[in-house]
Amino acid sequence: MSEKKQPKKQWFENESFWNNYGPIMFDANRWAEAPAVAQSICKIAGLKKGSSVLDAGCGPGRISVELALLGMNVTGVDLIQSELEAAKETAEAENVSLNLIKADLRNFESENKFDCAVNLYTSFGYCATIEEDVQILQKIYSNLKKDGWFILENLSRETAILYFTEGEWFERAGKTVLTEFHVEGAWEGLRSKWILIDNKTGQRMEHEFVQRLYSGVELKRILTGIGFSTVEVYGDFDFSPYNEKARTMVVVAKK
Structure with a gap:
């Protein structure tokens, strides 16, 4: 019986890439904006101290740590061990606790469901196929509590x-x-x-x-098809319109 052929690794699974390019992508400006982003997430999802949050693709813990500082119970999931170690170091420096898990978002399933899940800073759209991208969104949906929130910030086709x-x-x-x-x-x-x-x-x-580019309308249709009861698209975390003045794309969906 022949051995099952292992699927080829995709570029984002390469740890050496993140070791070299991570400090370039997550510069001082990105870290400086994290507290405001975390506060916006809590406001959008109506989170209170003790609310559970899944940071899907947490990277070095930029947002995870800020959410924990606000009293959230945060689980950060990432595929890259060095990124998780960086998140752990940042959390320890800030004297907060994070539940950090090395896992692939395409098949991550948690026994404990979350009040809110986030996927931020253009961390979506890198899989080899659209089906794999959708699989990530389906898993996020299944990991949410009933009435849980999902907040996605991403580079869209329009932006x-x-x-x-x-x-x-x-x-x-x-x-x-x-x-x-x-x-x-x-x-x-x-x-x-x-x-x-x-x-x-x-x-x-x-x-x-x-990076695969999705329009706001496409993502709205995909998330609605997965089962989210409401899906809205904004131009920033302040609920500004998703129009020609949009800074980014922020999708807010409720299970």
């Missing part, structure tokens, strides 16, 4: 068009960073190429990936 740039360069975390962006298909995805050059050693690294 990708609004703020499209062909590329840029900047200095961050001791590296020179060059980026190139290209549209995939009929705005079905955004191909990103990131080149890092270490300012001390001159070592060069580059990585290319595609």
Whole structure:
């Protein structure tokens, strides 16, 4: 009997990528905005001290820790061990407790259901197929309590068009960073190429990936089809309209 062939790892499952690129993506500005985002989440979902929150794709704990500081019972799930370790260190530094779990969101199932789940800072749309993306949303739905809330912040097709740039360069975390962006298909995805050059050693690294782009209407249909009773799309965490002035896309769904 032949051995079952293991599926090829997708780029976001590569721990070395996050070790090199994480400090670039999660810069000081991203950390500085975290307290306000956490407060908005609590307001949107009507959370109180002791409410349970699933941070789906928690990364280094940027939002998880802030939610815990507000008194939430937070479970952070991520596929990358080094990111979970960074979240643990941040939580310890802030003297808060997090329940951190290494798991794939495509098949993560919790016995304890949550009052709220969040997936933030463009952490969605990277799977090889649309079906896998939807699988993540289905699992989040199943992990929520009845009347639980799901808040998704993501780069949408509309915001990708609004703020499209062909590329840029900047200095961050001791590296020179060059980026190139290209549209995939009929705005079905955004191909990103990131080149890092270490300012001390001159070592060069580059990585290319595609993020699938969903419109607000598409996500609303998908989430409604999964079973969410209400789904609204906003242009920011302050309930501002999702229109030509939208800063980002924030989807608020209730089970």
